[in-house]
Amino acid sequence: MDFKEIKMSKLLYIKANAKADGESRTFRISDSFIKAYKEKYPADEVVELDLYEAGLGFLPKGKINELREAVQQNDRNHPILKFAYEFAEADKYVIAEPIWNLGLPAILKAYIDYVAVGGITFTYTEKGPVGLCHNKKAVNIITRGGDYSSESMETLEMADRYLRNIFGFMGITDFETIATDRLDVITEDTDKLMEGAIQKAEEAALAF
Numbered sequence: 001m002d003f004k005e006i007k008m009s010k011l012l013y014i015k016a017n018a019k020a021d022g023e024s025r026t027f028r029i030s031d032s033f034i035k036a037y038k039e040k041y042p043a044d045e046v047v048e049l050d051l052y053e054a055g056l057g058f059l060p061k062g063k064i065n066e067l068r069e070a071v072q073q074n075d076r077n078h079p080i081l082k083f084a085y086e087f088a089e090a091d092k093y094v095i096a097e098p099i100w101n102l103g104l105p106a107i108l109k110a111y112i113d114y115v116a117v118g119g120i121t122f123t124y125t126e127k128g129p130v131g132l133c134h135n136k137k138a139v140n141i142i143t144r145g146g147d148y149s150s151e152s153m154e155t156l157e158m159a160d161r162y163l164r165n166i167f168g169f170m171g172i173t174d175f176e177t178i179a180t181d182r183l184d185v186i187t188e189d190t191d192k193l194m195e196g197a198i199q200k201a202e203e204a205a206l207a208f
């Protein structure tokens with residue numbers, strides 16, 4: 001009999017929005033993705049990390065050196081580093097964020113400052129920094145009030161672009177984006193936009 005090793009994946013679902021779950025359009029789309037994913041891959045582990053519920057703050061003043069020492073001691077229970085270790089252990093990432101003021105919600109940037117840690121998710125080499133997160137993939141589920149499809153608007157968009165770059169920096173270059181634009185354009189049929197976005201997310205989940 002041919003026994004093949006079946007590797008289960010660990011998916012980290014990172015949620016960044018101050019709105020309550022029931023009110024967020026971004027979360028409606030990302031929750032649909034997660035639901036479809038769980039149905040398709042029931043054996044995989046899905047860990048939900050709501051950054052607001054986790055009470056994530058900024059990197060505390062005067063603690064950066066302490067962090068470096070904690071990395072050297074491989075302190076996996078450190079209140080800040082535990083997020084970086086959790087991040088490094090995941091195989092897949094689903095990020096749910098609305099664009100805020102052309103960028104990402106500040107709490108998501110704060111999270112990146114927690115997880116982009118030398119010695120855990122990237123390392124320094126003679127050739128410069130190199131990502132340590134290999135063979136992983138990410139999808140960024142983002143909603144935006146405006147329309148960023150034109151070239152002039154695209155350059156203003158720094159939420160998805162930033163995330164794609166910083167994930168790449170950590171070694172995660174398989175990075176997909178599911179963007180829903182024009183949700184605050186008053187002439188738009190937003191129900192229809194949401195319907196299309198949910199369908200797209202559910203389809204993407206099956207191949208994730």
Ligand SMILES: Cc1cc2nc3c(=O)[nH]c(=O)nc-3n(C[C@H](O)[C@H](O)[C@H](O)COP(=O)(O)O)c2cc1C
Nearest residue numbers: 024025026027098099100101102143144145146183
């Ligand atoms: C603080 C704040 C800043 C925003 N900035 C932008 C922006 O720069 N560009 C844009 O297109 N939409 C912007 N929006 C609109 C949201 O991105 C959009 O309504 C999104 O769909 C909200 O998703 P949600 O329902 O999950 O919160 C902003 C909304 C808020 C609350």
